[in-house]
Amino acid sequence: MEMNDGLELPAKKVEYLKYLFGRNTAVKTNDLASRFGVDPSTITKTINELAESGYITHVPYHGVRLSEDGKQYAEFCIKRHRILALMLAHYGLSDERACSEVSRFEGLVSRYAIDRICHAMGHPRQGICGKITHDSLCPECEVQDA
Numbered sequence: 155m156e157m158n159d160g161l162e163l164p165a166k167k168v169e170y171l172k173y174l175f176g177r178n179t180a181v182k183t184n185d186l187a188s189r190f191g192v193d194p195s196t197i198t199k200t201i202n203e204l205a206e207s208g209y210i211t212h213v214p215y216h217g218v219r220l221s222e223d224g225k226q227y228a229e230f231c232i233k234r235h236r237i238l239a240l241m242l243a244h245y246g247l248s249d250e251r252a253c254s255e256v257s258r259f260e261g262l263v264s265r266y267a268i269d270r271i272c273h274a275m276g277h278p279r280q281g282i283c284g285k286i287t288h289d290s291l292c293p294e295c296e297v298q299d300a
């Protein structure tokens with residue numbers, strides 16, 4: 155997959171990827187449907203779209219899991235959430251409020267912007283809702299980590 159600009163997926167699909175990233179095993183479509191409160195037929199359609207784009211793979215009889223590209227993308231999405239939430243918390247929002255505000259717009263913030271903000275914040279390691287990893291997806295961070 156080409157290095158993407160971070161704007162490829164709508165918020166809902168980002169949430170699916172982040173959820174799958176937190177699970178080490180394959181997840182059944184029905185479990186996803188009930189977790190996100192959507193109709194099984196709706197989730198099947200979404201899952202097929204994500205599989206066609208290469209973010210997830212079907213595991214026969216076990217459901218779906220992230221592909222390597224999907225894992226990378228999910229890692230970026232998690233980092234994006236945590237950087238933005240940390241930024242809002244820094245400007246006076248409560249942790250809870252910062253997370254929920256960010257959840258509404260995070261899918262619209264590009265990889266470029268996140269890289270710059272991360273750099274300006276000094277590559278923070280700890281977000282308000284989890285650790286922030288500085289991985290190969292962020293060239294600036296990679297230099298820092300070396």
Ligand SMILES: [Zn+2]
Nearest residue numbers: 235239253283
């Ligand atoms: Zn959060």
Ligand SMILES: [Zn+2]
Nearest residue numbers: 272277288295
């Ligand atoms: Zn960084």
